[in-house]
Amino acid sequence: MSTRSPKQALDAAVEAGRWSPSVHNTQPWTFAVSGEEISLRADTARRLRAADAAGRELLISCGAALFTMRVAMRCEGYEPAVRILPDPDRPALLATIRPGEETQADEPTWVLGGEIERRRTHRAGFADVPVPEQLIDSLVSAAAAEGARLTPIRSAEAVGVLAALTQAAQTLQTQDQRFNLDIIRWARPPGSTRADGVPADAYPQEPAPTEPDFPQRHYSWRHGWGAQGTPAEAATGVVAVLTTRSDGREDWIAAGQALQHVLLHASAHGVSAAFHTQALEMDLLREFLRQELCSGEYPQMIMRLGVTFDDDKDVPRRPISDVLE
Template identity: 70%
Template sequence: MNRPASRSPKAAVEAAVEAARWAPSVHNTQPWTFAVTGEEISLRADTERKLRVSDAEGRELLISCGAALFTMRTAIRRAGYEPVVRVMPDPDRPALLAVVKPGAAVEPDEGVSLLAAEIERRRTHRAGFTGLPVPERLVEALVKGAQAEGGRLTPVAAPDAVAVLAALTRAAQAVQAQDRRFSLEVIRWARPPGSKRADGVPAGAYPREPAPTEPHFAQRDYSWRHGWGSGNGDPGATSTGVVAVLTTPGDTPEDWLAAGQSLQRVLLHASAYGVSAAFHTQVLEMSHLREFLREELCSGEYPQMIMRLGITFDDKDAVRRPVEDLLG
């Protein structure tokens, strides 16, 4: 028998929008807006925040919005309601990605509470990890969680495959670093020290010169020609961590939204056990390298995210736009 919800539907909607702003997004662009009509939330893509050089198709934008969608679903469940979701509800309005509202009252289970507690705590890491191992049982649980959302999370165990992914990441980063358009787009979302902006990547969120891991996964050059960053990081944090690839069977906008929901479920679950993620999407932003990866390492599925999972004690602050800036 369902118990009464802990909040009213209106309060659940407000909590969902507040939670959604904490979702991860590429370069912390926060490329979403929300419209609330009664007890219904419309999630829209903010195409003004799309990366027009590295994400011309909007794939990373929709993955980011998918993460926000999962966050809303989790907040609504935590408030005591089953979320009712319609994805891509209007073909004539492609920017309208989903409509969400509280449905039947449900008792939030322990798993929902676990994920919800991490919404504001989760942080992206941008360097190496400590040598502490990620428990195998946790990795198995993350794989199952991604699958439940329509994605496939594959931990890459073979050293040769890890070396290939690292080499592809370094190659893609090197090519992008030589392309002024890519560099300027990245630096647009890099916040200078002391900046009051509520989006982008803060200068304190990455080391100027991270200690290299073995094999080395290249980091974004957010300090391009500026020397920004937070010192040299922890020189002892040189572990690559667990390398994993998130894939989907298709490569449509619906698949990208599913990838984002899978990603956020993985990240929140990992965060609950002290595990952070570092992202490496450079190779996925170059179509020929992404296709090579799909054919050679992903069994024909479409790679949507390359990540490293590990343990770090390097806490960072997070910046997010206020809710009033997201409502439109």
């Protein structure tokens, strides 16, 4: 049983939560500790103004933080007691989590916990190394455990459609000043000391196209930033879509928890994810995907999974003093 105090479990959960993935590394969350309970709150000032007007991606990001805290609390020896959207009169309060009964973390939980600070978002192509089918199956199960569905896209034609829609959305967004301002706001120049956003060395200066091509965000935006020395060719990896049956705030939080479960499990097996949310940020394209490729379920994330060339770069994170109220 646990030899850690509830206070230590709370501290560990908050520290872990800030390492979670978020759209453009916005880290749109704050934590408040009262007694033996953590409140997870949405930092709506960090919402993407054009791309995420409804706050869907913000809540997915916060859902990822919630799952991370659950894992950390189990590793500290306590079963997390969680309430989702506990107060309708406080919409920014997304969840509360507190140490419940003492427990002994099992091996899979320890493995997930060990990846919290090691996991990295990838923003390029992958090495030409296959992802084992057994691992893909386990990632599908990880998403299902959190109430979402992860569907690997097996058909080359369907992969082509997803790539084409991503290309179309990327082209349209680069012509739209509102979307460009979202990118500019969260792109960090070389040498920046900011603790959020996407660093200039976190993506290739000249990305190698995949086949079919899934374009990345133009974080450098005419500045020529980016890491040099990237491969001339890159593999696409396994394309997958994360969906939910309905599309409310609770579903978005569930999608975030499922996403982080998938990412941590994949990271433990040397597999990273590259995200492509462009088409999901345009209502008509997202609805087309829902009807034509997702069997009526709501797409929450499009990703590619694969083995990376090099993903050991430091990731900026806001200090505890910024996120803990």
